Amino acid sequence: MWAETLGYRESRIQLTAAFFSALARAAKVSGNDDLLDLGSGPGEVTLGMAPYGGHMTAIDCEQPMLDELARRAQAAGRAIRMIHTRVEEAPLDLGRFRLITIGHAHWFMHHPATLERLDRWLAEGGTVALCISLNISSSPWAKTFQTIRKKWARGDLRGSKPSHAEFFDGTKFVLAREISIPGEQRLALDDLLRRALGFSTSNPEVLGDAAAKAMVEELRGALAPYFRNRPVIEPFINQAFLYRRRGE
Numbered sequence: 522m523w524a525e526t527l528g529y530r531e532s533r534i535q536l537t538a539a540f541f542s543a544l545a546r547a548a549k550v551s552g553n554d555d556l557l558d559l560g561s562g563p564g565e566v567t568l569g570m571a572p573y574g575g576h577m578t579a580i581d582c583e584q585p586m587l588d589e590l591a592r593r594a595q596a597a598g599r600a601i602r603m604i605h606t607r608v609e610e611a612p613l614d615l616g617r618f619r620l621i622t623i624g625h626a627h628w629f630m631h632h633p634a635t636l637e638r639l640d641r642w643l644a645e646g647g648t649v650a651l652c653i654s655l656n657i658s659s660s661p662w663a664k665t666f667q668t669i670r671k672k673w674a675r676g677d678l679r680g681s682k683p684s685h686a687e688f689f690d691g692t693k694f695v696l697a698r699e700i701s702i703p704g705e706q707r708l709a710l711d712d713l714l715r716r717a718l719g720f721s722t723s724n725p726e727v728l729g730d731a732a733a734k735a736m737v738e739e740l741r742g743a744l745a746p747y748f749r750n751r752p753v754i755e756p757f758i759n760q761a762f763l764y765r766r767r768g769e
Contacts, residue, residue, distance in 0.1 A: 529715050529716070536566065536652060540759035545573035559626070561580060567594075582606060611638060616642065620648050622651075623651050627683070627688050639694070648764065649764045651764070654759050655760065669743060673739075675723070694767070699763070
C-alpha cells in the first residue's frame, strides 16, 4: 500500500534535523541506546534518529520499503537492523529500547498485540514517540489542494484514524510531553503536484494512471494562479507526542 508512494514521498513535508535533535534530548537518548522505529517506510524517521543512538532497528511490513531503507542507509553509512513483519506479529523478544518511534503510521498498527509489544519492548524509563508533520498554511492554495486531492482519493483522508490519545487509551502509557518545531520551506507547484501522488490514498497504483494524471491536471489548473511561475512559502510544524509508562 505505502510502497507505491516511493518516488513521490520526498515532496511531502519532512521532519527536520532540528526536530530530531529536540526529540533525542526530550527522550534522553545517549549514544549507547538501542532505538526502534515502527512502520519505518524508507527511513525518514529511522535515519533521522540513527545518529543519536547506538543501534537502530526498523520494522516495516512492506519489503520494497525496507529495500529502499537499505539503499539509503548504505549511502549514509548507517548500519540498520531491518525486520520485515507487521508490528503486531513481530517477535516479543525483539529487545529493549530506550526510544520507540512511530512516524505517520500509528493508526495502521492500532491493535492490542501492538500495545502488548510496546510494553514488552520499551526499556524502563523509555519513551514511545508518535511523530507527525503538518502543513499549517492558511493560504487558499492549501485548502484548494486538500479539497481536490480528497475528491480523487480512494477512501476518506482521515478514515477512522485514532488520535495519539485514543491509540494509548486504556493502557499504562500516559502523555509525558509534546514537541512542536515550526519551520517553513519554498514549495514549487511541481513539487506540490508530486506530493499529491505520495499518499496511500492517491498514488498512481491506487488511482490508476489515467485517474492520477487527471487529478494532477486538475490540481495544476486550480493551483497555478497561486504560484504564478514561482514557489510559495509553506509554513509547517513537526510534532512528537511522547508517551511513557505511568510513574516512570
